[in-house]
Amino acid sequence: MKRERTLYRAILFLLFSFVTLSGFGEEMELQQTLSRLTAKLSWDPLLKTGMLLTEKHRISFTILVEDQTAPFIIDNQYVLYLPAPRYNNGTLYFPSETIAGLEQALRTITTNEQSLYRIAAIVIDPGHGGKDTGAVAEHRINNKKVTLQEKNVTLSVGKQVYDLLLARFPEKRILMTRTGDTYPTLEERVSIANAIPLGEHEAILFISIHANASFNKTARGYEVWYLSPEYRRTLVDSKKFQDSVEVVPIINAMLEEEFTTESILLAKSILGQLDVSLGNKLPSRGLKAEEWFVVRNAKMPSVLVELGFVTNMQDAILMNDSAYLQKFSEALYKGITDFVNNFEKTGGFTTLQ
Ligand SMILES: [Zn+2]
Incomplete structure (x- = not known):
């Protein structure tokens, strides 16, 4: 079981390295982002760290430097680097690539976890x-x-x-x-x-x-x-x-x-x-x-x-x-x-x- 997870993480990493390289594009407002991911947000404006909570997963992220990539940690297990959200006038904006990347990751994790049931x-x-x-x-x-x-x-x-x-x-x-x-x-x-x-x-x-x-x-x-x-x-x-x-x-x-x-x-x-x-x-x-x-x-x-x-x-x-x-x-x-x-x-x- 452990070996499968390690392999899986490597695949995820490759997948998201690709997404990361695809660069920055459009962005979405916070409410749009949350409804797209069916998530709630917990946000610390001082530390610029947040957590997106979906029904089954937790995605932690930190904005280190805006306009660069930020680490997104899913369920304390999988780390992805995606274009960082932008914090402006008290609200967050998420790059479309980041949202698409997170959606894809959640789908992959769900599929992977389901295949473990036997x-x-x-x-x-x-x-x-x-x-x-x-x-x-x-x-x-x-x-x-x-x-x-x-x-x-x-x-x-x-x-x-x-x-x-x-x-x-x-x-x-x-x-x-x-x-x-x-x-x-x-x-x-x-x-x-x-x-x-x-x-x-x-x-x-x-x-x-x-x-x-x-x-x-x-x-x-x-x-x-x-x-x-x-x-x-x-x-x-x-x-x-x-x-x-x-x-x-x-x-x-x-x-x-x-x-x-x-x-x-x-x-x-x-x-x-x-x-x-x-x-x-x-x-x-x-x-x-x-x-x-x-x-x-x-x-x-x-x-x-x-x-x-x-x-x-x-x-x-x-x-x-x-x-x-x-x-x-x-x-x-x-x-x-x-x-x-x-x-x-x-x-x-x-x-x-
Ligand atoms: Zn009998």
Whole structure:
């Protein structure tokens, strides 16, 4: 990160050396200048130093000698030499070149900072495993008795999503919380993700994959959960989750702090792709968020996908079919990829605000 900044400063310096050499021309009155830069001015007439304050940046400058260049320091980091403002009759006049130079610098800084936002790692969490089978149901499919276990469905989809992401994002860390029939605890799953070192503008995604169960055999369809922060200090009432009881302790082990927006966007992105790929085969139960008591920090956008109900015959047929498991996997992959691309393109969604 530091190396990038140094390089960036060198580029800025070259850029503005050029602007500086282009000489003096027209000038603008103070009010015009401020409205052009959308800035406020703090000015010390004795020291002839000032600060232009925009919404996100501070530009300090000093008039050493009028009609020469003056140093402009942006955010205490970048120094540019531009034609000095003129102080006359108690007001300032800014050369047009200086204003154009500052505008260009602010644009470059914004672009540069946005490009620093990236998803550094993606953690795929196939739910359950080992002694914990997750939901189990028996069905007769094609005249054969089939025992569908959630842990196998989630591992199959998890592995496929992992392989697709690994191929698509070789520069990112793609991790699985389990790769075989083992049983990491919920704490271990979250700590795998939390142990990944991150830079200042980097984020991790945590995607937990599950399949649902219900006493109501007609309950069916996929759904995507995200964590709602408004209620994060409230204890979950598991009675409210008749069809989703298993979600409660899992969500309890994941936390969402300032990542709600990202979690919602990621959940929507995945849900949208499930609609596209599987919407004609099984119903969407939509986006879900409820009142979580979160006991531990998973400092990242986190979502939980329920592929379908193992207890429902139609859903079970799909989850027992490798072609459909591939469709589920590809939909998750596309949803995650769309989110990553949007996140990185918009500088962590900063340009949407
Ligand atoms: Zn589960």
